[in-house]
Amino acid sequence: MPNRYFFNREDFRQLWPVFALTGVIVIAIASAGFFFFFHGQRIVEAQLKDKLRSTATAAAIQFDADTLMKIKTDESDMDSAALKDSIRKLQRLREEVTNIKYAYIMRQTDNPDKLMFLADADLALTKDELDKNKNGTVDSDEEASLPGDLYDIEDIPALKAEAFLHPTTDEDIVKDQWGWTISGYAPIHNPAGQTVAVLGIDMDASEFTTLSRSAFSPVVLLLMILAGISIGGSTLLFLWKRRLETMERMDIERSGLMRLAFHQLGGPLTIINWSIEELEEQGQEFLQRTIGNIQEGVKRLTKILKTLKEADLVHSGNIDYRPESASLGAVLRDVARDMKKRLTSRKQKINVEFTDSIKMELDPKLIAGVAQELITNAIDFSPEGSEITVMSGRHGRYAQFEIEDQGCGIPKKDLHRIFNEFTRGSNATRYKADGNGLGLYIVRGIVERAGGRVIAESREGVGTKIIVRLPMA
Known part of the structure; x- marks a missing residue:
């Protein structure tokens, strides 16, 4: 009796396209599974490191040197x-x-x-x-x-x-x-x-490693089961859900840390203010210098507390943006005028160039705060005698203003994350030792709350241009 294989040569010749297609599907699913696994691992690891940096930064300001x-x-x-x-x-x-x-x-x-x-x-x-x-x-x-x-x-x-x-x-x-x-x-x-x-x-980091390992099991299953395309989709949904849960948990922990910082800073502020009132009631002249020092401390602590509160509003999405009919040019001129004293102390010059008078709906107070933060950064990170340019005009359906300096610039490796929370350029401490990395994060939050966007263009050693675009309707 002749031998009979399950597939003879003719059967294989007819079915090889099916085998080839099956192999392509298996390889494609396996490749996609490996890609999403390692990419997801990198994303979660980056989030874990961002949380660590943010936690350490917020905690460090509570300690007195x-x-x-x-x-x-x-x-x-x-x-x-x-x-x-x-x-x-x-x-x-x-x-x-x-x-x-x-x-x-x-x-x-x-x-x-x-x-x-x-x-x-x-x-x-x-x-x-x-x-x-x-x-x-x-x-x-x-x-x-x-x-x-x-x-x-x-x-x-x-x-x-x-x-x-x-x-x-x-x-x-x-x-x-x-x-x-x-x-x-x-x-x-x-x-x-x-x-x-x-x-x-x-x-x-046990939770991170557990998540990384659990994500790999569906990929192995997909390699073993040719009909596992639906399982692959379920795996992606599972990973996405876990990622959202991780992000939500990080948000809760960051909010808790913010509240802790508010508590730690708010108490000393109250004590110092009471002390000032008691000292002022004494009336002795020799106490005035002490009062001045305390007032300066209160001023600095108040600024830190205000910045943390604004960052918390941005983080929670609770910015109270109240638009009204106003001139963007007038807002920018007022801010530039208010910065003249600081510019003079550093022998710097500000050039204001407006190509159009733009009347639009905006929150004058918050947009002025955005401009003030950006001009302050330009002053702090630019050398004495340099020029700062403020320009405004139209960009399609947006009103746009730009603030450009001749300062140290932002390193290319830092530019993509410069608007993140608690983030500064890696060269920032050489030009300004103190800073919490929240200013540009708050700027982005306000601009996006207004329906606009903010863009940073910079070359290290040459200067930085920040572009703010706000919807006109």
Whole structure:
């Protein structure tokens, strides 16, 4: 009896297009699955790092540089008010923001590969709380770091220099006996803008790794089942839902951190204002200098609080934009006139060039605030004697104004994210030490609330042009 295969040569010749098409579909689905898996992993990882940078930045402003410098770097003064205050703030940060495992403050030493601990949130924990493996003993790797303890950063590039310049994170997620962790850092500045220490936050990344692994299982299933196109679509919907849930959770945590910052700043402002009123009632002339210093402190704290509140309104989408009939040119002229004193102090000149008188519906107060922020940036990041140009005109159905400077410019690598929350150009600290990275974020929020858009064009070392477009109808 002759041999009979399931498919003979003729069968294969007739069916090979089907096999080829099936193979193409399988390869296409597998390729798409791998692409969306790794791309989604990068997106979630970027969000995780953005959250770390934002959290560290907002938390760092709560620490006073002078108080940190009072902490003795030995075990002789463990009950000092400065140390206790720093530990309390670190512990509150850990309690307020979920997934934070460790929070600490370190400063540089003469050895570039070593940092020195100033405060550690774990110092607020009991022995039972420190005993993570529950063996009845606090092991050496479970002990809290004491002021003066050294930390080896030879294998941590971010802590060698970058963390003392601007908020940053470690490049990779690492795993130890306690699980997956990623660390973020932000510098702590003194009133002169100098970095005196760095705040470190170690965040639990287990959820990120779990999400990454769970996303891969449907891809494997798609490779095994030729009829898995519908499963692939379900997988994408699942990943999108998880991504939205992650973003929503981050929004909640950021809002909580904002409220914490409001609480931390609002209390000192009230105390200082009461102190001013009491001092003024005394009437002694020698107290006037002290009053002036306190008033300057109140002014700076009020500005920080106002900026944080505006950023929170942008973040929550609750900007109260009240349009009325107004002249865009008049708004810009008023702002330019109000900036004359500051321009004169830096020997700078402002050129106002309006090609058209535009009457439109806009919120004069908020749009003036946008122009003032942009002109202030142009002043701060431009050299003495330079010129700043303010232009306005029409651009299709939009009214447009531009503010162009001859300043330091924004590095190309930073330009795409310059309007993000808590973001500054990587060269910003060389020209303006203090800054919270919220100004342009608020500008974008107001302009988009008005139905417009804002565009940044810049060349490092040449200058920056910010273009604002607002709908005329």
